[in-house]
Amino acid sequence: MVLKTAEALQISNSSSQFTNNLYNILAGTSPGNIVFSPVSLHAVLSMVYQGAQDTTAEKFASSLKVPDAKVASDGYSVIMKRLTYIPNVTLLMAIKIYLMEGHPVLPDFSETVTNNFLCDVQLLNFCDQAAAAATINTWVEEKTQEKIMNLVNKEDFDESTQLVLVNAIYFKSRWRHAFDKGATKTEPFYLNDTDSVPVQMMYMKRRCYHNSIMELEAQMLELPYANGNLSMVIILPFERNGIAELEKKLTTVNLAKITNEVYNPPITVALPKFKIEQTIDLKDSLTKLGLGEIFDRSAANFSGMVTSKEPLHVSKVIQRAFIEVSEEGSDPPPVPAAAAGRRRRGRLCHVEGPDMFFTADHPFVFMLLEKSTGTHILFTGKIMNPQL
Incomplete structure (x- = not known):
């Protein structure tokens, strides 16, 4: 177990690099809000990696x-067990490999997927498009307690479909400290230097983990959830129109360690309510990431997955992620005065001022972190307009 825990930490660092690279690609193709789940995507790709051979395996190693x-x-044998049950949190993950009928799965591959990833492989007849879509959607709806519906359409499949990777994830939790519902009010959210939209802005004042990261030209705030291993990190540019520059600079940052140097002053937090759900077909993005070979019928090698000699390639990788941010919290007793201002990890970065404010009234990047075995990025994305 010690070795596997060490390898879980290695996956944490690997997933951070993977997240950086994929976020950069997605941000370059979408000017609006973004949300995706690095951990569920990295997990399902790591499952398929188990059946890859030769240069296809090399592409997985490089990209992941x-x-x-x-x-x-x-x-993942450690990580998936931890993520399956997290107290005080609703984390619903639906991760599965769907394979075209006629490709019997090798026992070793099936055993690894089942025992280490707590998932399985299901054979489907994609030629029956409607039935295949219904099967996948029903399974996802059951796994997410009907929070995520209609993930795929029958038009997603045809007679050439061979291997479909599905991952859907839903998250809901109370904050450790609730925002004051009575303080929520309509205020402007600046889309740029001049244009704004009205949003519901939440407020609270208490000690929060915070830092000003000068090399990013941004503030970082960490808000804990009721389960102490989970938190949301907001990275807010100093400038209203600073999101593009922030995204460029984040590509060089180890996201798994971004909260290592923080301090906890009394701070007034203003954060917009938002709810974001997004479905992403990841074929183009993963191709840009370096995984194009897995989609290539003539080049992909998944001979470690199936017994048949017929070449096998990935046809589709699809993800839907859903997250909502509102005022609710669990509100345990406040931190004793003796602990106030205590250094958390790393050095104390700033001298505490009398009145500090973190006002997220312009585009920002967010991450949802789980820290029981390393730091795993459950969700990441950006909010360009909380109304959308």
Whole structure:
């Protein structure tokens, strides 16, 4: 277990690099709000990695930042067990491999997927498009307690479809400290230097983990959820129109360690309510990331997955992520005065001022972190307009 825990930490760092690279690609193709789940996507790709051979395996190693399939398998054997049940949190993950009928799965591959990733492989007849879509949608709806509906359409499949990777994730939790519902009010959210939209802005004042990161030209705020291993991190540019520059600079940052140097002053937090749900077909983005070979019928090698000699390739990788931010919290007793201002991790970065404010009234990046075995990025994205 010690070795596997060490490999879970390695997956944490690998997933951080993967997240940076994929976020950069998605941000370049979408000017609006973004949300995706790095951990569920990295997990499902790591599952398929178990069946890859030769240059296809090399592409997985390079893109996932994991040296070999066994490291991925052993790391996720710890991570997936931790994510399956997190107290005080609703985290519903639907991760599965769907394979065209006629491709019997190798026992070793099936055993690894089942035991280490807590998932399975299901054979489907994609030629019956409506039935295939209904099967996948019904399973996702059951796994997410009907929070995520109609993930795929029958038009997503045809007679050439062979391998479909599905991952959907829903998150809901109370904050450790609630925002004051009575303080929420309509205020402007600035889309740029001049244009704004009205939003419901939430307020609270208490000690929060915070830092001003000068190399990013941004503030960072960490808000804990009721479960102490989970938190939301908001990275807010100093300037109203600073989101593009922030995204460029984030590509060089280890996101798994971004909260290592923080302090906890009394601070007034203003954060807009938002709800974001997004479905992403990831074929183009993963191709840009370096995984184009897995989609290539003539080049992909998944001979470690199936017994049949017929070439197999990935046809579709689809993800839907859903997250909502509102005032509700669990509100345990406040931190004793003796603990106030205590250094958390790393050095104390700033001298505490009398009145500090974190006002997220312009575009920002967010991450939802889980820290029981390393730091795993459950969600990340950006809010360009909370109204959308």
